[in-house]
Amino acid sequence: MRAILLIARKDFKLIVTSPLFCFVAALCTVVWSLMYLSFLRQFAAQGLMANMQGGGAAAQSLMNSVFVQHISVVNLVLIFTLPAITMRLIAEEKKMRSYDLLLTSPISSTDIAVGKFLAGLGAATALLLISFIYPAGTSLIAKFHWPTLIILYFGIFLITALYAAAGLFASSLTDSAMLAVFMAVVFNLMIWFVGQSGAGSDVKWWATLSEYISVGNHLSNFLKGTLRVSSIVFFTSAVGFFVFLCQRVIESARWR
Amino acid sequence: MIEISNLTKNYGDRKAIDSLNFTVKKGEVVGFLGPNGAGKTTTMKIITGFMAPTSGQVKVAGFDVFENPYEVKRRIGYLPETPPLYGDMVVTDFLEFVAKLKGVEDSRVNQLVARAVEKTQLGDVRHRLIQNLSKGYRQRVGLAQAIVSDPEILILDEPTVGLDPRQVAEIRTLLQELRGSHTIILSTHILPEVQATCERVIIINRGRIVAEDTLSGLSNRLRGGSYVQLRVRRNSSELAQALKAVGGVTSVEINGNNLKVHGTGTEELIEAVSELAVAKRAGLVELSHPEAGLEDIFIELTTQH
Numbered sequence: 001m002r003a004i005l006l007i008a009r010k011d012f013k014l015i016v017t018s019p020l021f022c023f024v025a026a027l028c029t030v031v032w033s034l035m036y037l038s039f040l041r042q043f044a045a046q047g048l049m050a051n052m053q054g055g056g057a058a059a060q061s062l063m064n065s066v067f068v069q070h071i072s073v074v075n076l077v078l079i080f081t082l083p084a085i086t087m088r089l090i091a092e093e094k095k096m097r098s099y100d101l102l103l104t105s106p107i108s109s110t111d112i113a114v115g116k117f118l119a120g121l122g123a124a125t126a127l128l129l130i131s132f133i134y135p136a137g138t139s140l141i142a143k144f145h146w147p148t149l150i151i152l153y154f155g156i157f158l159i160t161a162l163y164a165a166a167g168l169f170a171s172s173l174t175d176s177a178m179l180a181v182f183m184a185v186v187f188n189l190m191i192w193f194v195g196q197s198g199a200g201s202d203v204k205w206w207a208t209l210s211e212y213i214s215v216g217n218h219l220s221n222f223l224k225g226t227l228r229v230s231s232i233v234f235f236t237s238a239v240g241f242f243v244f245l246c247q248r249v250i251e252s253a254r255w256r
Numbered sequence: 257m258i259e260i261s262n263l264t265k266n267y268g269d270r271k272a273i274d275s276l277n278f279t280v281k282k283g284e285v286v287g288f289l290g291p292n293g294a295g296k297t298t299t300m301k302i303i304t305g306f307m308a309p310t311s312g313q314v315k316v317a318g319f320d321v322f323e324n325p326y327e328v329k330r331r332i333g334y335l336p337e338t339p340p341l342y343g344d345m346v347v348t349d350f351l352e353f354v355a356k357l358k359g360v361e362d363s364r365v366n367q368l369v370a371r372a373v374e375k376t377q378l379g380d381v382r383h384r385l386i387q388n389l390s391k392g393y394r395q396r397v398g399l400a401q402a403i404v405s406d407p408e409i410l411i412l413d414e415p416t417v418g419l420d421p422r423q424v425a426e427i428r429t430l431l432q433e434l435r436g437s438h439t440i441i442l443s444t445h446i447l448p449e450v451q452a453t454c455e456r457v458i459i460i461n462r463g464r465i466v467a468e469d470t471l472s473g474l475s476n477r478l479r480g481g482s483y484v485q486l487r488v489r490r491n492s493s494e495l496a497q498a499l500k501a502v503g504g505v506t507s508v509e510i511n512g513n514n515l516k517v518h519g520t521g522t523e524e525l526i527e528a529v530s531e532l533a534v535a536k537r538a539g540l541v542e543l544s545h546p547e548a549g550l551e552d553i554f555i556e557l558t559t560q561h
């Protein structure tokens with residue numbers, strides 16, 4: 001446990017103080033600000049009409065038209081930017097040979113994998129918090145149902161955790177940061193497509209399974225403000241799966 | 257302290273080391289010598305638990321490296337060929353991280369970091385980013401991370417590479433200080449370094465041990481003995497003739513006023529040679545006994561077959 005936290009803290013600090021992280025955070029802020037403003041403007045235009053129908057409906061559509069679109073943009077941006085943040089977790093250690101230090105220290109490969117995952121998750125959460133400023137700030141000028149927003153954010157947090165775990169695994173496969181980014185983006189896209197592929201399939205079990213592993217499906221539940229146990233179970237096990245794969249890769253390096 | 261039996265490592269179908277056997281006793285300083293590609297680094301990586309051997313066994317302090325990796329790793333400080341450093345960390349933060357990683361209790365960390373900084377003379381750069389340090393300083397940080405947890409065993413892969421002569425001398429002093437209380441294996445190409453610091457030498461070539469002995473033992477093995485070198489001002493050929501008659505002298509090489517006397521029995525040889533040089537009034541200006549001539553041993557042992 002001590003080793004996990006030690007590694008997590010070290011890597012988190014190295015990531016968030018790196019110029020790359022600042023660049024990514026700035027990029028995200030620019031994209032999200034522009035998009036969020038345009039969603040708000042669209043909403044305001046529709047709002048003129050909605051005014052005639054009373055306040056409740058307006059609050060509902062703030063959630064639907066602005067927050068839901070915002071979350072989709074956040075998700076899309078994270079698919080492509082998180083890999084740039086998780087890439088260095090292991091690939092860089094391998095390249096700089098500091099990996100030798102980890103492997104000859106009295107800690108297990110599980111400590112390394114979990115510690116590094118937590119560092120990646122921490123950095124990803126920092127980005128999510130930035131994106132949270134927008135809807136939170138909107139509460140100054142409009143009323144909405146906070147619990148729904150919280151569920152929405154819990155959902156995107158789970159998805160982000162999955163991207164971080166996939167990025168960590170990609171990073172463990174290579175000592176080239178570029179390759180790690182590329183693989184992580186591919187993994188993230190696969191995470192989306194693998195669930196979509198079974199939709200409407202004739203094979204019954206495949207259709208059911210793919211519905212369960214479809215991230216899009218889980219996300220749309222979150223967007224409706226519903227939180228299912230099956231979602232939590234799914235994301236936790238998917239994250240665990242990637243962290244486990246990463247641990248296997250670290251372990252296998254000793255046997256080559 | 258360290259027992260190695262039948263250690264073999266294949267990379268694919270290339271044999272990097274081939275059934276190595278040796279032991280290192282507690283408190284010994286052992287030099288690990290061999291030409292490029294001999295398998296020094298490979299052996300060290302296996303001892304430290306970085307990777308598994310193809311076959312064979314390594315025991316450190318009675319623990320098998322692969323059955324009890326934590327017990328072994330806790331006891332070893334390792335400086336790999338490339339020092340394992342985080343460029344964007346400050347020197348002291350890095351050493352603190354390593355100490356904790358090695359399982360040092362929080363209460364001792366600061367004290368041990370200060371000690372490592374002092375011993376490797378990093379005081380001036382302790383608050384600088386590692387990536388901005390020069391190569392020699394980075395090597396010192398690498399050495400500092402090996403000793404920071406105060407391990408019983410130090411495994412140093414070419415510890416003085418890239419250091420300036422003064423620092424090399426300081427590292428030697430450091431190793432002298434550590435000997436006795438620590439068991440040390442160091443690999444190197446620099447022969448005088450072995451002569452200055454090691455009690456015992458293991459020479460390996462192409463993955464096999466070709467010699468394993470104390471320094472003086474090794475020198476005696478070579479050409480059945482050692483040699484004495486002397487420089488005189490005159491009468492060199494006359495002296496050479498006289499020397500050949502001395503008991504124990506096997507041959508005399510003469511090169512102007514420089515003479516090289518091969519023979520057995522180091523101290524007797526020196527005594528006899530110096531006495532004769534004085535008796536012949538040759539004007540002895542220099543008499544040296546190049547301990548071991550390790551370079552010769554090294555070249556001879558690693559170029560045969």
Ligand SMILES: Nc1ncnc2c1ncn2[C@@H]1O[C@H](COP(=O)(O)OP(=O)(O)OP(=O)(O)O)[C@@H](O)[C@H]1O
Pocket residue numbers: 267270271272290291292293294295296297298299
């Ligand atoms: N990862 C690897 N994959 C394949 N072969 C390797 C690997 N590492 C080392 N070797 C081979 O194993 C042999 C021993 O290498 P090793 O690095 O142990 O030598 P060394 O004695 O440390 O040499 P040097 O003095 O150059 O550091 C060499 O023939 C080398 O080519």
Ligand SMILES: [Mg+2]
Pocket residue numbers: 296297298337413
């Ligand atoms: Mg080497």
